[in-house]
Amino acid sequence: MKAFLSRRGGVAGLAVLLAMAVLALAAPLFIHPSDLSVVDATGAALAPPTPHYPLGTDQPGRSVLLLVIWGARPSLAIGVIATACTVAIGAVIGLLAGHFGGAASRVLMAVTDWFIALPQLPLAISLAAVLGQGDASITIAIAVTSWSTTARIVRAQTLAVEARPFVERAHALGAGHRQVMLRQVLPNVAPIILVSSTLTVAGAILSETTLQFLGLGNPTDVSWGAMLNQAVNQGAVTRGAWWYLLPPGVAILIVVLGFTLTGRAVEDVLNPRLGTR
Amino acid sequence: MGESLLSVKDLDVEYGDVPAVRGVSLTLEPGQVLGIAGESGSGKTTVGLSLLRLLPRSASVGGEILFRGENVSEMSWGRLRAARWAGASVVFQGAMSALNPVRTIGDQIVEPIVLHERVPRAAARARAAELLESVGVPASRRSSYPHELSGGQRQRVMIAMALACKPDLVIADEPTTALDVIVQAQILALLADLVRSSRIGMIMISHDLSVLGAVCDRLAVMYEGQIVEERPAAELLAAPRHPYTKKLCAAFPRIGDQSSRLAPDRARPDAPPVLEARGVRVTFPARYGHGAARAVDDVSLEVAPGEILALIGESGCGKSTLCRSLVGLVKPGAGEIRYDGAPLKFTPRALKRHRRRVQLVLQDPAGSLNPRQTVFDAVAEGPRLHGLRDGLTQRVRDALSRAGLRPPERFLGRYPHELSGGQQQRVLIAGALALDPAVLVADEPVSSLDASVRGEILRLILDLRAQLSLAAVIVSHDLGLAWNIADRVAVMYLGRVVETGPVEDVLLRPRHPYTRSLVSVLEAPGERVPLSGEPPDPASIPAGCRFHPRCPRLAALAASDPAAAGAAGCAVRDVPVLLPLAAHLTACHLAEVS
Numbered sequence: 046m047k048a049f050l051s052r053r054g055g056v057a058g059l060a061v062l063l064a065m066a067v068l069a070l071a072a073p074l075f076i077h078p079s080d081l082s083v084v085d086a087t088g089a090a091l092a093p094p095t096p097h098y099p100l101g102t103d104q105p106g107r108s109v110l111l112l113v114i115w116g117a118r119p120s121l122a123i124g125v126i127a128t129a130c131t132v133a134i135g136a137v138i139g140l141l142a143g144h145f146g147g148a149a150s151r152v153l154m155a156v157t158d159w160f161i162a163l164p165q166l167p168l169a170i171s172l173a174a175v176l177g178q179g180d181a182s183i184t185i186a187i188a189v190t191s192w193s194t195t196a197r198i199v200r201a202q203t204l205a206v207e208a209r210p211f212v213e214r215a216h217a218l219g220a221g222h223r224q225v226m227l228r229q230v231l232p233n234v235a236p237i238i239l240v241s242s243t244l245t246v247a248g249a250i251l252s253e254t255t256l257q258f259l260g261l262g263n264p265t266d267v268s269w270g271a272m273l274n275q276a277v278n279q280g281a282v283t284r285g286a287w288w289y290l291l292p293p294g295v296a297i298l299i300v301v302l303g304f305t306l307t308g309r310a311v312e313d314v315l316n317p318r319l320g321t322r
Numbered sequence: 323m324g325e326s327l328l329s330v331k332d333l334d335v336e337y338g339d340v341p342a343v344r345g346v347s348l349t350l351e352p353g354q355v356l357g358i359a360g361e362s363g364s365g366k367t368t369v370g371l372s373l374l375r376l377l378p379r380s381a382s383v384g385g386e387i388l389f390r391g392e393n394v395s396e397m398s399w400g401r402l403r404a405a406r407w408a409g410a411s412v413v414f415q416g417a418m419s420a421l422n423p424v425r426t427i428g429d430q431i432v433e434p435i436v437l438h439e440r441v442p443r444a445a446a447r448a449r450a451a452e453l454l455e456s457v458g459v460p461a462s463r464r465s466s467y468p469h470e471l472s473g474g475q476r477q478r479v480m481i482a483m484a485l486a487c488k489p490d491l492v493i494a495d496e497p498t499t500a501l502d503v504i505v506q507a508q509i510l511a512l513l514a515d516l517v518r519s520s521r522i523g524m525i526m527i528s529h530d531l532s533v534l535g536a537v538c539d540r541l542a543v544m545y546e547g548q549i550v551e552e553r554p555a556a557e558l559l560a561a562p563r564h565p566y567t568k569k570l571c572a573a574f575p576r577i578g579d580q581s582s583r584l585a586p587d588r589a590r591p592d593a594p595p596v597l598e599a600r601g602v603r604v605t606f607p608a609r610y611g612h613g614a615a616r617a618v619d620d621v622s623l624e625v626a627p628g629e630i631l632a633l634i635g636e637s638g639c640g641k642s643t644l645c646r647s648l649v650g651l652v653k654p655g656a657g658e659i660r661y662d663g664a665p666l667k668f669t670p671r672a673l674k675r676h677r678r679r680v681q682l683v684l685q686d687p688a689g690s691l692n693p694r695q696t697v698f699d700a701v702a703e704g705p706r707l708h709g710l711r712d713g714l715t716q717r718v719r720d721a722l723s724r725a726g727l728r729p730p731e732r733f734l735g736r737y738p739h740e741l742s743g744g745q746q747q748r749v750l751i752a753g754a755l756a757l758d759p760a761v762l763v764a765d766e767p768v769s770s771l772d773a774s775v776r777g778e779i780l781r782l783i784l785d786l787r788a789q790l791s792l793a794a795v796i797v798s799h800d801l802g803l804a805w806n807i808a809d810r811v812a813v814m815y816l817g818r819v820v821e822t823g824p825v826e827d828v829l830l831r832p833r834h835p836y837t838r839s840l841v842s843v844l845e846a847p848g849e850r851v852p853l854s855g856e857p858p859d860p861a862s863i864p865a866g867c868r869f870h871p872r873c874p875r876l877a878a879l880a881a882s883d884p885a886a887a888g889a890a891g892c893a894v895r896d897v898p899v900l901l902p903l904a905a906h907l908t909a910c911h912l913a914e915v916s
Contacts, residue, residue, distance in 0.1 A: 210689040217649050217682035218704040218753070219674045228703070232694040 048314045055310020061303035069117040080111050081267055091279075091286045101288035103272075104279040112267055113292045119257075119268040120300065123184050124250035130188035131249070132242045135195025140234070142196070143203025144226050154200070160193040165252065166259075173261045180263065183256045187249050198241050199234055206233045236315040243308030247301040254297050269293040327352050327390065327490055327523040328373065334384035335368050335377065335547075342368045342381070344547040352490065353521040355514070357538030357555060359531055359570065361772040365547040366527045370493050373525070374406050390490065408438040411484040413477075415496035420480060421468040427454075427479045428464030431486050438487045453482040457512060472856050474505035481512065488520075495527045502636040503799055504853050507843045510536050529773060532574045532802075532844060535559045543567045566774075573773035575802045577829045577844055584784055584806050594663065595624035596793050597648060597680060597761045598902070601657035604643050613861040617643040619817035620657070624902040625761065628791040630783070632804035632825070634840065635814035636857050644814070645763050645797045649682045678708050681754035685766035687746035691738035697722070697749050698734040704757045717756055724789075725752035726782055744775035751782065755790075762786070762794040769798065780807050801840050805829055813837045816858045816868040818899070823906030833908040835875040866893040867911060875912050 049055055079085040088098055088106035095101070100109040142153040169186035176182040206212065207230060215229045256262065257270025264271070272293040276282075281289040328350040335343040343365040350356050360366040371377050373387060375394055387394040389405060397405065414420040422430060431450040436443060451461035457478040459471075468476055477497065484492050494513065498506040514537045517524050528534050534541055535555055542552040543564065551564040562568045575582030604618040618640040625631045635641045646652040648659060650666060650673045659666040659676075666676050681704075684690045691700050701718045710717065722730035725748040738746055747767065754762055762783070768776040784807055786792045796808065804811045804825055811829065812822040813836065821834040832838040839853040855872040864871055870892040880887035890911045897909040 210684045210686050211692045213651065214682065214684060214690045214750070214753070215692075215703065215707075216651055217677060218757070219677035219707045220703075221670065221674075224707060229692055233692070 049310055052310040052313060054306045055313075058303040058306025058310065061299055062307060065117055065300055065303065066121065068114055069121050072114050072118060076111050076115055081107060081115055083107070091281065091284055091289065093286075094288055100292050101286070103275065103289055104281075109272075109289055109292055112272055113269070113296050115267045116269040116272055116293060117296065117300070119180060119262075119266060120250055120253055120270075120297070123180055123187070123253045124246050124300075127184045127187035127191070127249040127253070128242050128246045130184070131192040131195055131245055132238055134188065134192040136199050136234070136238055138192070139196040139199025139201075140203055140226055140230065143200040144207065144222065144230065146204075150200075153196075157193045157196045160190065163190055165190040166256075169256050169261055170259075178261055178263055180266070183253055183262060186256065187252045191245060191248065191252075195238070195241055195245065198237060202234045202237045203230055206230050236311075240308055240312040240315060243304050243311060247304035247308070250297065250301055250304070269297050326350060326388075327354075328525075329388045330369075330373070330385070331388075332385040333369065333372060333387065335365070335372055336382050337378075337380055341547055343372070345385075346544075346547075346549055348542065348549075348552075350491070350523045350525065352523050353517065354540070355517055355524045355526060355538045357534035357541040358525065358527045358544060359529065359534055359541060360544035361529055361570075361774065363546075364544040366544045367495055369544070370412070370495050370525060370527050373491075373493060374410055374412065375402060376406075376412075404438065407434050407489065408487040409489055410491035410493065411487065411489045413480050413484045413492060413494040413497045415499050421476060423468050426465045426467055427471070431464075431479070431483050434483070434486050450482075450486070453485060454479070456485075456516075457482045458508075472505075473501055474508060474856065477501060477505075477509055478512065481509075481516070485516065485520075490522055492517075492522055492524045493527070494524060496529070497526065498533055499528070499530070502857055503801075503843050504636060504839060505857065506533065507536070508854070513537055530574065531559065531570055531773075543570065569774045569777070573776045575805050575844075577801065577805045577841055582802075582806060584780060593626050593628075595660075595902075596627050596662060597795070598622070598624040598660040598663075599644065599648060599657065600660060601899075602644065602647055602654040602659065603656040604640070604647055604652055605655050608861075615860040616817050616863060617860050618647065618654070619863070620899050621814070621817070621819055622657075622900070622902050623648075623795070623812060623819070625793045625795055627760065627793050628787055629810065630787060630794045630796060630808045632808035632811045633795060633797045633814060634799065634801055634804055634811060636799060638816075638857055638860060639814045640817040640860065641797045641814050642765055645682070645765050645795060648761075648763050648795060649680050650676050651682070674708070678704075678757050679759050680761045680763060681757060681759040683747075683750050683754055683762060683764040683767050686770055687743055687750055688738065688770075690750055691746055693738055695738075696734065697727075697736050697738075697741075700738070700749055701753045701756050704753055708757060710757075718752075721752040721756035722749075724755055724786070725749070726778070727752065742775075743771050744778060747771060747775075747779055748782070751779075751786075755786070758790075760793060762792055763797075764794060765797045766799070767796065768803065769800070783807060801829060802844055812902075813840065816863055817860055818868060818897075818909065820869065820897075820900075820910070821906075821908040822900050822902065824904070827906040831906075833906070833913045834869075834910045835873050835912070836869050837908075839874070864893075866891065866895055867897045867909075869910075873912075875910075879912065 083105040086106035088102035088108065090104050090106055092098065092102045098108045103109055103112065138153055138157060142150040165186060168190060169183065172182040172186050212225060212229050215225050254270035257268050258274045260274055262268060262271055273290065276289045326349045330346060330348040333343055333346040346369055348356065358366045358369060368377065372383055373394065377383065383395060389410060428450050431453060432443065432446045435441060435446040435449055450464060454461050454464055459475055459478050471479065498509050501509065510533060526534060526538055538555045540552065541555040541558045542549045545566045551558060551567045559571060562571045572582060600622050602618055602621050606615045606617055608614045621644055633641050643652055647654050650668065653668050661676060661679060666672060698718055701721055702714055705714055705717055719730040722733060727733045727745065727748050741749065768779050771779060783794055787794065796803065808825050810823065811825050812819045813834065815836050821828055821832065821837045828837060829841055832841050853872055853874060870876055873892065876887060876892050892911050895911065897911060900907045900909050
């Protein structure tokens with residue numbers, strides 16, 4: 046904990062993330078659904094920033110500031126849920142493959158390699174076609190295409206931990222497979238999973254934005270990717286409406302940077318061998 | 323000249339504020355070997371490194387080091403470089419990591435010669451070949467890479483490298499640690515020989531007094547950065563004066579010395595054996611360029627309640643595999659493990675029951691504890707696995723205090739890295755005791771511990787035997803350990819037991835030539851029975867008696883009476899497989915000869 050606090054980048058990243066999370070969770074308290082409704086919008090179309098609309102308005106006349114704040118909700122939610130799925134699948138497969146070895150490991154790793162080769166965009170587009178556009182298909186597309194990396198990392202770490210004598214001691218005390226995996230290996234693999242998951246969240250949010258931008262999300266939802274999509278479609282570029290394009294982009298940048306900085310700092314703390322530069 | 327090769331006066335070394343060496347003074351004459359003994363943290367390695375200014379920058383050095391009359395701390399960088407290797411060289415421990423894995427050993431020996439003496443490469447190569455021959459490595463191996471050599475050969479190469487520039491002083495830091503006893507004896511003989519023949523001075527640093535005693539003229543014992551005793555080696559070992567030296571000496575027992583025999587000599591208990599191995603064979607399948615290894619090949623053992631059996635052998639002899647099969651971690655390919663006369667079935671349920679009664683304690687206490695578990699969790703692990711949840715806390719406390727961690731409350735919440743090596747080993751023993759086992763199987767329980775802790779752990783095992791009538795199988799490469807605590811001993815060579823019987827019979831009157839060599843390693847240098855050759859490979863077991871290619875008795879007989887040697891049939895007839903009887907038995911065709 047102390048070691049983490051001494052890493053300024055990590056502290057800054059965590060502070061940004063906490064601020065974002067609080068803002069996203071508290072959004073319904075100060076944003077009324079009518080603020081986000083295309084029909085009830087009161088502002089002028091694509092108006093530049095004014096004191097009443099600090100970040101200007103979009104084509105239907107909604108406040109871009111409120112849209113950006115509201116847009117954090119789906120981005121963070123999908124990012125975190127997709128990462129949770131990724132880590133759960135990856136950790137289970139990696140642990141099983143690392144623990145049992147032999148034929149089971151070969152089969153599991155072959156499946157993992159197959160998923161590594163699976164292209165994300167075409168999969169997401171096909172899923173959207175099957176399940177319909179929306180958050181569910183985006184989450185599934187991200188989880189399905191990114192768990193394989195976690196599985197590889199967890200398997201490698203499991204192999205390293207299993208080679209240590211305390212695992213043999215556990216066997217000698219009468220532990221079965223489940224007990225060895227859960228009580229001996231998992232606690233020693235958990236830090237690696239934690240680090241990899243903070244970095245995965247950043248990737249997942251980027252993927253989510255990309256997929257939303259390509260129009261695979263629900264068109265009526267407000268999210269950063271969807272905002273960028275609408276900004277482009279509604280001619281913000283030709284009209285020079287930078288206040289419509291820039292804020293969602295900067296928001297994505299900040300959140301991704303926040304996760305990456307936090308992840309790096311946690312990695313440094315948990316693995317002193319990386320050295321302090 | 324009239325001056326010493328090396329003289330150190332009032333050497334002080336501090337790392338930050340932590341003093342590592344305090345007021346050490348030493349002198350060394352050419353042709354002399356000075357031993358520095360001490361445990362980890364005593365500052366012995368720091369002394370060795372400071373002689374050539376090899377310490378890290380964070381160390382501040384005070385005092386005076388004169389090498390050939392020149393003050394080392396005032397040498398210019400160029401002079402110092404010349405002095406390193408050409409004047410004084412170092413043999414490091416861990417030859418695998420001190421050699422560059424991607425270059426041939428020949429090149430690595432040539433390098434300092436070319437660098438320091440500016441001779442043509444061809445001449446340097448010829449010199450490297452000579453050096454290799456002089457340390458007993460065939461010159462034809464000079465184009466080998468380090469991983470192609472055995473541990474002993476690598477250490478020989480390190481010595482050849484150290485001698486490459488004809489130094490006046492060689493500093494050997496734990497030159498034989500991590501080597502097998504027999505190989506260790508070979509390397510020590512080589513070093514002693516080199517010192518005598520070329521009149522170089524040597525400083526030998528080790529934690530092992532028996533190693534130092536075999537080679538050194540004088541011995542200095544270090545404790546907490548200071549030299550507590552310095553005298554001629556034989557004198558110091560025979561009658562240590564300082565209490566710390568006494569403790570250290572006691573940890574390296576001489577066989578036959580009754581004061582170091584902690585176990586009372588007693589008749590074999592009449593009770594039927596509690597744990598037995600019958601005709602156990604374990605074969606590991608062939609892998610990448612290695613044939614199938616017959617690690618354990620038809621071994622029978624037994625241990626009665628309250629009895630301590632020592633299983634002795636070099637690395638690769640199958641002793642660790644055998645002890646894992648006793649616990650049921652390795653399934654024998656043939657033969658059976660019996661507990662209370664009933665054969666062990668390798669089903670999950672039977673194994674679990676077996677592992678409650680037969681407990682394993684491993685070699686490396688630091689690695690055997692999960693770094694993320696507290697002492698309480700580590701000791702409670704066994705009872706939890708076996709569903710003994712009632713009174714768990716009390717059970718853990720009892721186990722800890724029986725293992726000598728008192729009061730247990732002080733240790734419950736600690737993590738392994740907060741404990742010393744000896745405490746960690748006690749936690750592991752407590753973890754085993756928490757299940758009230760009948761047998762303790764310990765694989766090298768004290769080999770990674772400091773000498774003074776070694777005695778404590780051995781006494782603990784004896785106490786447990788006395789209080790709980792616990793039987794123990796103790797696996798070790800160290801015959802001294804068997805002399806310390808065992809009732810019976812079984813000596814293994816290449817997957818077979820070659821000699822077995824009561825400790826006093828086997829160790830004082832060894833009949834098998836292999837046992838005799840092992841025993842002689844612990845004796846004075848003059849009485850050693852040299853054993854040549856490399857440790858054997860269980861993937862290629864020789865026909866006939868497994869030991870015959872290295873057997874000194876066969877070699878002696880073949881020299882004096884070739885016909886008798888041929889008639890003995892050592893190379894063709896297999897020796898009988900020994901049964902675990904109370905008597906002193908040996909598996910040798912020539913046992914009656916000498």
